[in-house]
Amino acid sequence: MLAPAVPPAIAAPVVPNDPAVASSDDGKYFDAAGNPTYKIGKNGEVDWYTFSGYRRFNGSCEVCHGFDGSGSSFAPDLTDSLKSMSYDDFVKTVVDGKQAVNTAQALVMPAFGTNKNVMCYLDDIYVYLRARANGALGSGRPAANAPKPKTAADNENACMGP
Template sequence: MRHPVLFAMVVWGFAAVSGGYFQEVAAAEMLFRVVDGKVDARIYNGYRRYHAGCNHCHGPDGVGSIFAFSLVDRPRDIEQFRRVVRNGQSSGGTSVMRGFADDPNFAPYIDDIYAYLQARAEGVLGRGRPKRLKP
């Protein structure tokens, strides 16, 4: 360690660059955009689709019910979410959730529903009907 200042600068530079990289990666994984409490079209559509069918079991705004667990407190990764929504889920041979792969009201909008639930899970979107961003 003949050059502690140089070493400190290299470590600081790496931390600054990698920290920015990880923030970009985290932002890229978010499937939604919320600005001043208003949501993009994807979240708004996800809200509508969720409340057209999912809320009957998973509760209003994804908070859970006596029939199914919260999708906000225990979010799944997107691949697992897609698989369960498309194929359904069973427990010990008993169907717990039917699949929606053939349902034209849900299958094409799985990512929108996920974006809505992701925004709720991240705490950037509260309960109730969200306000839309102007296009």
């Protein structure tokens, strides 16, 4: 049997385990495609935004998606969803919400587009879930975290408003 022809190169999908290749001066990390990602040091210290995402997720999303994103009878396991979901689809889902059709139960993902407690921390929540989906971070409070950069505090104040 002949070896199959080499398939044509296709653009690499954005996968959650793309490593951090760059960081900005406000302490954020990005993958090669420019999407936000996490950074975890050898001692288990997570970057500030991953830690913030842990807290924000368990404040706003955990009630349906389960502690640390591992799912419940109401809502999917996001540590699984984020294995294949792009950053853009994640943002769109959280901003606009989503409603499963053709299911016996009505499953509703609320739209958070006007909720500052979510929108001001959307990338934080994303990088946290990305670390969870990639198995880089276990369940529970991260062992240690980088200090909060001053720019993070400034951006937070600007986003949350008076």
